[in-house]
Amino acid sequence: MNKIRYHRRKYTQGHTPIERLERLSKELGGPSISIKRDDMLGLTAGGNKTRKLEYLVAEAIEQGADTLITCGAVQSNHCRLTLAAAVREGLHCQLVLSAPETGDYQPQASGNHLLFHLLGAEKIEVIPAEADLLAAMEELAESLRKQGRKPYLIPVGGSNEVGSLGYMACAEEIEQQAWETTTPYDYVVTATGSGGTQAGLIVGFMARQSNTKVIGINVSRDRAAQEAKVMGLLRSTAARIGLQGDIRAEAVLCDDRFVGPGYAIPTDGMIEAVRLVARTEGILLDPVYTGKGMAGLIGLIREGHFTKSDHVLFLHTGGSPALYTVPQLFLP
Structure with missing residues (x-):
């Protein structure tokens, strides 16, 4: 047993909930959509980096930082x-x-x-x-x-093979929740930036021999660059935990069509997605990550990428404080 996965701080009590987005699913007329509420993770205002920090900070403390x-x-x-x-x-x-x-x-x-x-x-x-x-x-x-x-340096997004362990653990959490609710997820859709969240999810599902596919919606970079970044993290994370077997290129899918002019630059699709989820489900997305991630999911649904029988899980990675920096995008 590789013990690295147990060197962890704990900042969230229990699992983050998975909620069915019935009104949004009906509005879009596509697959059944659910949302994993990682915006409700512990630490100030929540968000996906909390999972990565549980492992990174554990290592920092172990090193005496x-x-x-x-x-x-x-x-x-x-x-x-x-x-x-x-x-x-x-x-x-x-x-x-x-x-x-x-x-x-x-x-x-x-x-x-x-x-x-x-x-x-x-x-x-x-x-x-x-x-x-x-x-x-x-x-x-x-x-x-x-x-x-004694400083301890953490890379952008907490995305290295230690931080990615947080989303390996999340994949296991999703599998457990799917089993408890008898709702296996065909796809997990997530915004992908520094790459650790997507890489960790893929490693986690691979370790569980799950058939769930992970689709990353880019918030920066072109497809080739992002897929290379995620693949690098995927391989180093898999090596860290001793996961055996070949990792095929098709395991990593990043869609760059919803980035727009660049990182953190608003798009019409993002604005539509933030408004639509707020007005159908009462859930706040953010303008940089989840807004563009949801725009990507909406775009894929409209293109017919999923069947009506598919179950799609959208990962809410947090970030809502950024909404209050761009009120002009959402006010009448």
């Missing part, structure tokens, strides 16, 4: 949750934020950026969009080491 350092965009859900985990564990946290590719950095911004300050980030460093996030984190880490401190 006193400071977590991570990076992301100025409205990064991952940075918010890493900071929340640090607060929970009594650790310091420093953030490296990449300035927006379009528009100016707003130091008084709402959303996650407000929460960085409210949660008490020890340091926030904003660098140009084209600058090297990893190099900036290494500089912070070296400065701390010179002070006798």
Whole structure:
């Protein structure tokens, strides 16, 4: 038995619920759609990074770290949750934020950026969009080491073979819930960015010998680049847990048709999807990840990708604080 999967902190009590989206399913006239509410995971305001952080922070503590350092965009859900985990564990946290590719950095911004300050980030460093996030984190880490401190660096999105274990565990959770409700899922659809969520799900279903297929809806990058990124994480995660057997290229599917002009840049499809889910199910999506992910699912349904007898599970990865940074998209 590979013990790495048991080196874990616990930030959520029990499983996140799976809900049937009956009104949305009827509205779209396609397969039966359900939603996995990972926006209800523990830590501040929830979201998928919580699962990854359970393993990453466990490793940090095991190594004797006193400071977590991570990076992301100025409205990064991952940075918010890493900071929340640090607060929970009594650790310091420093953030490296990449300035927006379009528009100016707003130091008084709402959303996650407000929460960085409210949660008490020890340091926030904003660098140009084209600058090297990893190099900036290494500089912070070296400065701390010179002070006798012990930093632990977490990559963008918490997406490495340790963080991906969180979604291996999620796949097992989904399988258990499917068994309990006698509802096997033919597909899981998720937004895919840094890749750890999608890779972890695929590894988890493979380990369970499940037939569930995972479809990633890109929020950045073209299809080839994203599939290569996810495949790399898939292989390193599988190796980490000792999973044997060949991993075929067709195990990784990423659809890049719903990205629009680029990461975090709104699209008409995203706006429609956020409104439709709010008005049919009373569930809030976000404009960067789940909004585009749901736009992808809606697009696939309209193209006839699924049959009416299929059961599709949409993974809600959180991120709703970002809604409050773009009210103009949804106000009359």
